[in-house]
Amino acid sequence: MCYTDQKIFQKEVHFIIFCPVCKSERIVKNGSIHNKKQKFMCKECGRQFVEEPENRIIPDETKELIDRLLLEKISLAGIARAAS
Numbered sequence: 001m002c003y004t005d006q007k008i009f010q011k012e013v014h015f016i017i018f019c020p021v022c023k024s025e026r027i028v029k030n031g032s033i034h035n036k037k038q039k040f041m042c043k044e045c046g047r048q049f050v051e052e053p054e055n056r057i058i059p060d061e062t063k064e065l066i067d068r069l070l071l072e073k074i075s076l077a078g079i080a081r082a083a084s
């Protein structure tokens with residue numbers, strides 16, 4: 001994986017956030033709260049939530065796995081299931 005690919009990869013991973021209610025990936029930013037945490041809203045069910053670690057796929061030890069899955073063009077939801 002070259003440097004450029006990694007940059008793109010990290011940018012994408014940042015937005016792999018799932019609705020805690022319906023697990024939808026259709027999340028939009030919805031401002032922020034007092035402690036500067038990003039707030040999000042689910043476009044599927046309308047639920048608003050704050051970014052939490054458990055809503056993200058960031059674990060460094062799974063990045064390699066995620067990258068492999070991305071190369072295989074598996075959906076982001078599939079990646080989330082595989083990496084969790």
Ligand SMILES: [Zn+2]
Nearest residue numbers: 019022042045
């Ligand atoms: Zn939802």
